[in-house]
Amino acid sequence: MQNFSKNYNQPEYVDQYPIAMAYVPWQQQATVFEDLNAAFYAGTIFPELEKPFVGRRCVK
């Protein structure tokens, strides 16, 4: 029975992953924003997860 508690998220397991499946690397850092009010508007308390959309509206 495969041991699911092992954390397959470590980079060295990448070659064991079945092909054609999507993978999302897990969050590593546990640093947290100081200003939680700003984090509330940013939508996350973790700096590494703050990814504001900086693209532009589709311009004709």
Place this chain on the structure above:
Amino acid sequence: MKSNMVNERARLYHNINVIGFVIVDMIEYLDTHPYDKEAIEYLNHYLALKHQAMAEYAEKYGPLSIGNVPDTDCNEWKWATQPMPWEGGF
């Protein structure tokens, strides 16, 4: 007096929402890092903070959750008499 009372209420309510958000975010982090003691302590701190803020809000304005009913004065069922969100309540 009325306006700063409303501001105080809105400020406290906003704080409860921010603390609630922080708690949810940390819960999700802990789901993938179940042995991070520091994160657990962080969560416990904010859980206590939320509990206290909800009790304070209930005492001053009215219960936000049924769990806070004991924090309100007993001779009125504020759960029903406090203004509904569409009546300007929260």
